[in-house]
Amino acid sequence: MTGTQTPAVVEMRGLSTVIGDHYVHRNLDLRVESGQIVGLIGGSGSGKTTLLRQILGLNRPAAGSVSLFGENLADEDPVSQRAMLRRLGMLFQGGALFSALPVFDNIAFPLRELKCLDSDWIRRLVHLKLAMVELEPGHGKLMPAELSGGMVKRVALARALALEPELLLLDEPTAGLDPDRSQSFADLLRQLQGELGLTVIMVTHDLDTLARLATHVAVLAEQRIVEFGQLAEVMAGEHPLAAAFRGGVQTQVL
Amino acid sequence: MNLSPRLQVESGKVVLTGQWTLSELLPGLKELEARLAGDDLATLPWDLSSVSRLDSAAAVLLWRTWNERWPVELVASEMQRRALERVAAMPSAEASSTLSTPGLVERVGYLVLALFDNMQGLVVLYGQMLLDLVHLVRHPSEMPWRELAANIYKAGAMALPVTALVGFLIGVTISYLSALQLRNFGADLFIVNILGVSIIRELGPVLVAVLVAGRSGSAMTAQIGVMRVTEEIDALSAMGVSRSIRVVLPKLLALTVVMPMLVLWASAIALLGGMFSALLQLGIPFPYFVENLQRAVPVANLVIGLGKGLVFGFVIAWVACHFGLRVKPNTESLSANTTRSVVTAITLVILVDAVFAIMTRNVGIPQL
Incomplete structure (x- = not known):
């Protein structure tokens, strides 16, 4: 973040995504600034996860562009592409843990890929991340298949946080967590955001988390972002989806 | 800044x-x-x-x-x-987990234990299959016809082109190499005996078994394995559908039924290749070859060949399903078990072939 003119962390312009012969997004615009925690809401199958995949460069835009930290991911050569991807962490909906590796190695994996840190440093960092998501060091020996659904989510979050990312993409982060854990998850993200100026884009249906955490809300419907703005603003808006969410959120806020 | x-x-x-x-x-x-x-x-x-x-x-x-x-x-x-x-x-340094490398004796011990474990698993699977068959005789409506047909199509019909190609090339090669030798002795006509006995009795079944183990055996292990990784097997059980009747049995039956037919098909094409090569090399015409084939190769050889096909087919599917069910829900275990399935199936096929050779040593040898 270079003092004066800070480029948007994520900027999508006129983005269209086509899967098969079906338009998922059509002429979609979204701009997320540094330090924002954006809740991405929308109906099932409205293309929320696909939008996250666009940011990661896993799907190619059919039209338009996606830029990360002010640069277009598709234009970069592999080396700087990797450097860009290291600045973000992704929590996949199903966790996407490496099933052949124990929890410790799953979290250590991105750190080892840097090939700069010694094993003691990595061990301490992994244990720090485990503590952050309220897991014991002993859990590091478990295999992903031995974890409960909520633990998978927390390990995946620890892995997403391993490289101290500037941008965190979360796909349904609190699905499968009990209310206490969702609360501490929200606290953790808020704390990280305060300390490190983290930017977060999260897909969520969890109104608790949305109300507690999001500074901004983007509503994805009709293949584009129909509303984007501060939480309170969007929730007061006219769109039926916002209205549907509003009922829930108001009870949370009150 | x-x-x-x-x-x-x-x-x-x-x-x-x-x-x-x-x-x-x-x-x-x-x-x-x-x-x-x-x-x-x-x-x-x-x-x-x-x-x-x-x-x-x-x-x-x-x-x-x-x-x-x-x-x-x-x-x-x-x-x-x-x-x-x-x-x-954070605790500064944990007690370094001592990963002791097992010694030679320990390793051999583990291997022997794994062998017993696998043998037990195979026996249990065999027993389960017999129980399922008894169950199906009593409740014929539960017969998984659809899965059976799908497996016959995948393991049988889809394997026709590749078995034909390999069979034809092997037939041509053996015929060509034998013809070079036989011509030196002026024993041209024996090409019929050599091709007939070797292909029908030995090469046909073994070749097809190796191809099918690599093609269908690995696919079966991987399929059952992925169903375990993604908990589909558990979903079946949760719906009250027997996984052994719906998943394992159709594979066992299909491959057992289909293998003799594949053996017949591949042997016929291999003989065709051999005849083709014999015609070009030694000038033996097709009608003459076919006529002599009936005389030189007793029917017992065909029965032995097809019988082998039947047993090989069962062994391949049996081993494939066994290792598929042993897959643990991670990618490493999936790949390891698929490898084990193919290697074990081919090894067992060769072993069973040797047993066949000893047991049938007096049967079907042409008397000159």
């Missing part, structure tokens, strides 16, 4: 500036580590007030520089102090 993390010693005080984050540390890490380790910095007072960001990776670096003790004097913000406290709260 300068981003890169810097360290200066000013009037007996260590002053840090810049962003102390992992991404900013990485480019100049070696230099920085050398500087941190160089002088006896740990004993000096530290000033972090000009550090714009401090993440946990940097906190670990500092804590290690201080030899895991707080420095005599530390100027830091509340947030930086909290980041450092979190690192300080």
Whole structure:
């Protein structure tokens, strides 16, 4: 973040995504600034996860562009592409843990890929991340298949946080967590955001988390972002989806 | 504003500036580590007030520089102090987990145990199959016809082109090489005996078995394995559908039924290839070859060949399903079991073939 003119962390312009012969997004615009925690809401199958995949460069835009930290991911050569991807962490909906590796190695994996840190440093960092998501060091020996659904989510979050990312993409982060854990998850993200100026884009249906955490809300419907703005603003808006969410959120806020 | 993390010693005080984050540390890490380790910095007072960001990776670096003790004097913000406290709260070094490498005796022991374990699994699977068959005789409506047909199509019909190609080429090759030798002895006509007995009795069944083990055996193991990884097998059980009747039995029956037919098909094409080569090399016409084939190769050979096909088919599917059910829900186990399935199936096929050879040593040998 270079003092004066800070480029948007994520900027999508006129983005269209086509899967098969079906338009998922059509002429979609979204701009997320540094330090924002954006809740991405929308109906099932409205293309929320696909939008996250666009940011990661896993799907190619059919039209338009996606830029990360002010640069277009598709234009970069592999080396700087990797450097860009290291600045973000992704929590996949199903966790996407490496099933052949124990929890410790799953979290250590991105750190080892840097090939700069010694094993003691990595061990301490992994244990720090485990503590952050309220897991014991002993859990590091478990295999992903031995974890409960909520633990998978927390390990995946620890892995997403391993490289101290500037941008965190979360796909349904609190699905499968009990209310206490969702609360501490929200606290953790808020704390990280305060300390490190983290930017977060999260897909969520969890109104608790949305109300507690999001500074901004983007509503994805009709293949584009129909509303984007501060939480309170969007929730007061006219769109039926916002209205549907509003009922829930108001009870949370009150 | 300068981003890169810097360290200066000013009037007996260590002053840090810049962003102390992992991404900013990485480019100049070696230099920085050398500087941190160089002088006896740990004993000096530290000033972090000009550090714009401090993440946990940097906190670990500092804590290690201080030899895991707080420095005599530390100027830091509340947030930086909290980041450092979190690192300080970590146990410094865990009792290094002693991963003892097993000795030779231990390893052999594990192998023997694994062998017994697998044999037990195979016997259990066989027993389950017999129980399922009894169950199906009593409740014929539960017969999984649809799965059976699908498996016959996948393992049988889809395998026709590749078995034909390989069979034809092997027939041509054997015929060609034998013809070169036979011509030296003027024993041209014996090409019919050589091709007939070797292909129908031995090569046909074994070749097809190796192809099918690699083609269908691996597919069966992988399919059942992935169904275990994704909990589909459990979903079936939850719906009250027997996984052994719906998943395992159709594969066993289909491959057992289909293999003799594949053997017949591949042997016929191999003989065709052999005839073709014999015509070109030795000038033996087709009608003459076919007529002599009936005389030179007793029907018993065909029965033995097809019988072998039947047994090989069962063995391949049996082994494939066994290893598929042993897959643990991770990718490593899936690949290991698929490999084991193919290797074990081919080995067992060769073993069974040897048993066949001994048991049928007096049957079907043409008397001259």
